[in-house]
Amino acid sequence: MTGGGPPVPGVLAELREKAAARLDPVHWDFYEGGAGEETAAAENVLAFRRLALLPRVLRGAGQADTSVDLPGARARTPVVVAPTAFHGLAHPDGERATARAAAAAGAVLITSMASTTAVADVTASARSVREDAAVWFQLYLQPESGVTDALARRAAQAGCTALVVTVDSPVFGRRRRDDRNGFHDLPPGHATENMRGLPGAPPGGTLDIAMSPALSWDDLRRLRDGHDLPILLKGVLHPDDARLAVAEGMRGVIVSNHGGRQLDAAPAAVEALPRVADAVAGRIPVLLDGGVRTGSDVVTALALGATAVGVGRPVLWGLAAEGEDGVARVLAELRDDTAHVLTLCGARDCSGPTRDQVVARGPRAVTGC
Numbered sequence: 001m002t003g004g005g006p007p008v009p010g011v012l013a014e015l016r017e018k019a020a021a022r023l024d025p026v027h028w029d030f031y032e033g034g035a036g037e038e039t040a041a042a043e044n045v046l047a048f049r050r051l052a053l054l055p056r057v058l059r060g061a062g063q064a065d066t067s068v069d070l071p072g073a074r075a076r077t078p079v080v081v082a083p084t085a086f087h088g089l090a091h092p093d094g095e096r097a098t099a100r101a102a103a104a105a106g107a108v109l110i111t112s113m114a115s116t117t118a119v120a121d122v123t124a125s126a127r128s129v130r131e132d133a134a135v136w137f138q139l140y141l142q143p144e145s146g147v148t149d150a151l152a153r154r155a156a157q158a159g160c161t162a163l164v165v166t167v168d169s170p171v172f173g174r175r176r177r178d179d180r181n182g183f184h185d186l187p188p189g190h191a192t193e194n195m196r197g198l199p200g201a202p203p204g205g206t207l208d209i210a211m212s213p214a215l216s217w218d219d220l221r222r223l224r225d226g227h228d229l230p231i232l233l234k235g236v237l238h239p240d241d242a243r244l245a246v247a248e249g250m251r252g253v254i255v256s257n258h259g260g261r262q263l264d265a266a267p268a269a270v271e272a273l274p275r276v277a278d279a280v281a282g283r284i285p286v287l288l289d290g291g292v293r294t295g296s297d298v299v300t301a302l303a304l305g306a307t308a309v310g311v312g313r314p315v316l317w318g319l320a321a322e323g324e325d326g327v328a329r330v331l332a333e334l335r336d337d338t339a340h341v342l343t344l345c346g347a348r349d350c351s352g353p354t355r356d357q358v359v360a361r362g363p364r365a366v367t368g369c
């Protein structure tokens with residue numbers, strides 16, 4: 001925004017507008033919506049706007065390098081594709097398009113268990129672009145451990161290099177937009193392809209994805225002990241849970257309130273990040289997702305202790321607006337903007353920004369009262 005005039009839309013805002021115009025309004029609401037009053041969803045974005053970055057000067061850092069090392073992946077960008085369900089509703093190529101764009105960008109793709117494309121087809125699409133493309137598989141632990149095991153085996157077989165276990169969903173969030181629209185199932189012609197052929201699935205059909213409040217660390221240990229892939233926990237907000245994750249051999253945690261789609265009273269992801277980072281104390285990577293829309297947001301998260309960040313909705317906007325090219329534009333814009341902001345802040349690479357460089361905006365930040 002400048003001089004009181006209307007803001008000039010950036011690439012993400014442009015793609016969001018285009019997606020809103022193209023999508024079935026019911027599917028737009030599914031992608032865009034949050035739980036309850038949608039406070040957490042809004043706050044994810046607004047909390048970044050309340051933070052400012054203090055650049056360091058004359059550091060001779062040169063042009064910043066945006067690459068990062070993550071479990072089972074060396075990525076060219078600290079922006080990973082967060083797992084989101086049902087890409088087939090956004091574009092006929094669905095997750096295949098997302099996978100090709102992520103691979104071309106050198107970005108880690110976390111593919112959702114609730115994808116409309118089978119995980120083996122997702123990894124094949126990614127590898128058709130880049131042989132060493134990194135794809136992680138997101139998983140909800142299922143009450144029937146044989147189902148969880150079969151899914152984890154399938155992901156490993158497909159060439160995924162990590163499992164991301166989402167732990168913020170003991171029940172499905174209450175989403176008013178979906179309730180109002182009566183959107184609770186995929187329309188005909190789409191299916192949760194990973195849920196075929198599992199123990200208990202109807203012949204030729206899919207098993208429903210279950211969310212269970214009865215699951216515990218015991219179930220997670222069972223998965224950890226039965227499979228070789230590194231596991232990251234997604235949806236950690238409490239520092240004590242982050243400590244437990246380290247103690248249980250998790251290889252990363254993702255600070256996330258699920259894009260505000262689960263507990264609406266949850267804090268903004270970026271507000272929960274510093275305490276989680278302190279609890280983890282560098283022992284495993286800490287990632288964050290929720291509300292990341294600009295390179296400044298990425299660098300703010302890096303400064304507060306994140307190794308990388310995830311983006312959910314912006315990828316869906318790109319996919320709905322322009323398919324593979326749209327996802328590519330989102331990832332390129334975020335990477336370029338991150339490199340630019342890192343350089344402006346005097347950082348050499350993604351590990352350069354430090355917590356002292358993040359300050360609150362507003363009069364109290366200046367006067368201290």
Ligand SMILES: Cc1cc2nc3c(=O)[nH]c(=O)nc-3n(C[C@H](O)[C@H](O)[C@H](O)COP(=O)(O)O)c2cc1C
Pocket residue numbers: 030031032044082083084085112113114138166234256257258259260261289290291292310311312313314
């Ligand atoms: C439409 C949609 C579907 C999602 N599906 C999943 C999912 O299947 N598994 C999961 O762990 N998280 C899911 N999420 C949460 C995202 O992984 C991520 O936490 C969130 O979108 C980040 O916030 P952002 O959209 O503001 O970037 C979904 C989010 C959206 C918006």
Ligand SMILES: O=C(O)C(=O)c1ccccc1
Pocket residue numbers: 085114209258261
């Ligand atoms: O919508 C979501 O946030 C989500 O996580 C999900 C999970 C399973 C099926 C559909 C969506």
